[in-house]
Amino acid sequence: MREKCGVVAAAAKADVSPYIYFSLNALQHRGQEAAGISVYDDEEEKIKCYKGLGLVNEAFREIDMNSIKGRRGIGHTYYSVKISSPYNAQPTLVHTSAGDIALAHNGIITNSGELKERLMKEGHNFSMGSEEESMAFLLSDYLKTKSFEKAVKSLMKDIEGSYALTIMFNNRVFGLRDPFGIKPLCMGKMDGGYVIASETVALDVLGAELVRDVRPGELVELTEDGYTSYQLVEEKNKAHCFFEYIYFARADSVIDGKDVYMTRKKIGEQLAVEHPADADMVVPVPDSGRAHAYGYSNRSGIPIAEGLMKNRYIGRTFIMPTQDLRQKYILLKTNPIRSIVRGKKIVLVDDSIVRGTTMRQMVDLLRSRGAKEVHVRIGSPPIVAPCYFGIDMTTREQLIAYGRDVEEIRKKIHADSLGYISIEGMVKSIGIDRNDLCLGCVTGEYPIKVRGEKQRFQEKLEKWE
Ligand code: SF4
Known part of the structure; x- marks a missing residue:
């Protein structure tokens, strides 16, 4: 499972590209395929865009950040299986009759196909065909007759889905969060x-102080001296992605007022209450299960040990052509420490199970290194449905928990016992009202209309007039 992207915007008295570069590095976990920075060049009076493939330091290897002039800018780290050229990376820059528009997007616009069709009928020529290009065209059309904030409100009426956006309109820079706050966005x-x-x-990496989260439905304009807020849309309930707290976000982040590390630790504690185990040692799956495992150990009194060593230097690798090589890949990534696991009854803790292949390999590996028993504990409820809002999650049929009960899954992953945290226990640990979380992939009910899927209770509070 991979998050689709990370976004940044900055306005400062000095050139912002080094700041954006640093911030993108801190967001590297949200996308490793490409990176991009757009800045407004005051001398040339236009937005310039710099992009490259790979990790942030690879993408900008040839570019001296100090040579990029501009005191307002945005940045993006990209994850997509489709990308083959830096041209397709973000920010997406479009030169329109209303002015230059650059967009950096984290999320998915679920009605992008219909919007593209409509825009093509209206005479727009797409060069990339991306949903970000559609959003830029829509904005440019509205900007012919409206102020920027009113144009954005009109855009929000057109688009459905999840979006945490940073936007440049000529030399102005903005952040925008979708009305349900599905993706995180904060201001410092x-x-x-x-x-x-x-x-x-x-x-944190800039030494910036957190001002607050950007509110769901809010547009914020930044200047070097402050910010202006436009609460464009307000929904009765939010739909923050619970997986940010479980896995996607970095453990040292704070999202919508919740400390991610502490949340994961609480989930581990709750997991120990819901699914105790008769075991000698708690072993985290590195790095995703670490905080949950500390919580489990804390509450159960079972000592924790780093029984699995992660190879941090693999980077991206080729697609494994054979099953044998795919199996060896797990050994390349993770290796058990024999002296810790041999002869022990292990509680193996991770954040989630998607297809189950990696977990089964991990369990087999621990046994092959002498573990007596392997009890698997998982910090999210079973994933039974896909994500439509920006997470690279697979189809229902490929999800191990789809159509199977816990006992069937246990057998498939070769564990001695298996326990998933309950939805109630997880929601309590996160500390956000269940009605303000997206739980789509564990309930099959989504906060936004998705064709062929159930929609949860949502009522629009504001009629978007
Ligand atoms: S469906 Fe799951 S992964 Fe996707 S936004 Fe909702 S909670 Fe997050």
Whole structure:
């Protein structure tokens, strides 16, 4: 499972590209395929865009950040299986009759196909065909007759789905969060300017102080001296993605007022209450299960040990052509420490199980290194449905928990016992009302209309007039 992207925006008294570069590095976990920075060049009076493939430091290897001039800018880290050229990376820059528009997007627009069709009929020529290009065209059309904030409100009426966006319109820079706040977005104050980013870790790296989260449905304009807020839309309930707390966000981030590490630890504690185990040792799956495992150990009194060593230096690798190589890949990534696991009854803790292949390999590996028993504990409820809002999650048929009960899954992953946290226990640990979380992939009920899927209770509070 991979998050689709991380976004940044900055306005400062100094050139912002080094700040954006640092912040993108802090958001590297949200996308490793490409990275991009757009800045407004005051001398040339236009937005310039710099993009490259790979990790942030690879993408900008050839570019001297100090040579990029501009005191307002946005940035993006990209994950997509489709990308083959930096041209398709973000920010997406479109030169329109209304002015230059650059967009960096985290999320998915679920009605993008219909919007593209409509825009093509209206005479727009797409060069990339992306949903970000559609959003830029829609904005440019509305900007012919409206102020920027009114144009954005009109855009929000057109688009459905999840979006945490950073936007440039000529030399102005903005952050925008969808009305349900599905994706995270926060704002900070740094020395000589303001910054918006997907996660607080991108503020921390700049020494910026967290001002607050961007509110669902809010547009924020940054300047070097402050910010202006436009609450464009307000929904009765929110739909924050619970998986940010379980896995996607970095553990040292704070999202919508919740400390991610502490949340994961609480989930581990709750897991120990719901699914105790007769075992000698708690072993985290590195790094995703670590905080949950500490919580489990804390509450159960079972000592924790790093029984699995992760190879941190693999980077991206080729697609494994054979089953044998795919199996060996797990050994390349993770290796058990024999002296810790041999002869022990292990509680193996991870954040989630998607297809189950990796977990089965991990259990087999621990046994092959001498573990007596392997009891698997999982910090999210079973994933039974796909995500439509920006997570690279698979179809129902490929999800191990789809159509299977826990006992059947246990057998498939070769564990001695298996326990998933309950939805209630997880919601309690996160500390956000269940009605303000997206639980689509564990309930099959989505906060936004998705064709062929159940929609949860949502009523629009504001009629978007
Ligand atoms: S469906 Fe699951 S992964 Fe997708 S946004 Fe909702 S909670 Fe997050």
